[in-house]
Amino acid sequence: MRITQHVRLGAVIAAAAVLTLALGACTPQNAESAGGEGGSSDLSDVRVALVPGGAHPYFQPWIDAGEKAAKDFDLGEVTFNETAEWDQTKQNDVINSLVANGYNAFGIFGVSPTDINATFKKLTDAGVAVGSIASCPAGDENLAAFCLSTDTEEAAYQAAAAAIEAIGGKGTIVHMTGNNVDSNTQRRIEGVQRAIDETDGAVTLLQTITDVDTDLATAQKAASDLLAASGPQINAIVTTAYNPAVASAEAIAESGLEIQLVAIDDDATILDGIRDGSVYGTVAQNPAGQAYVGSWVLAQLASGTCEMADPGVIVDSGSFVVTKDNVDSYDDERVAFAEKVKKQFDDELLTCK
16 A cells, blocks of 8 residues: 655656556646646646446446536546446556546546456556545555445445344345455355354355346346245345345245345335335445545545545445335435545545645
């Protein structure tokens, strides 16, 4: 972990010249005005790019949140680009193109948790501010300036604990989740298992189903196959990925089985199910807060106004259990938590001039 350096254009060109083909020469067009010696408190030169690994409903709130951040903080621009198609090489190409077009601050959800640090290093070596948003690199090292993400293990633990409560503290649970190689998925698996272990055998994990968040059709087939094969044995399903949550809600409703569902995120299907009682609850994350606060932090770094007190720090963006009791008010919790996180950066995590 290290502090991102803001360098003049000549140094950026020199750094970019040694970048490998995996990223290319990523020299921002306005590197000097974005930072340089002494930096600047003017954020109008900061152009933020929010780059998820590919298209997914989770990232859609980043669009409005980025636009709000640009307006509220007088940033030069915040753009959103999801054209990486879930391929790390293609994501690197997208990032390279954006840097070449003058973007000097990046909030990135890396496609490959095991490889994204190499991308972060090349960006920071070239004088570009970079934060890891919504997912942290695998392992113990984060070479972005910061990681602002859901504590996925804790969120999954909360979801499993809610499911255990829903079934009266005993029975069988199935866990449906995302890409098995994603470090977030492994953390979610650990969180669900931790909640089950705390029951001392009263609750058993019947099955963990991974790699079913590629798209809704994949999740629908997985949910349908699960209920056809094991439906009567299942007391609750915990879904810690977006598409399986929606698919499981639909499959349970069609089957007529008395299976409690605790989902993740806040698709309208899930929220309507909570309201009518067909879904017990969900664990909402905070993608809008990630994009909004992340853009502000990146602007402080790219302008040279601030640097990280602890480079690579991991910050929880929040997770929120939603049941019938708070289904119409939980968003207020998310907004308040985002403001708390912004204050945490301002008070503790940034060192400013």
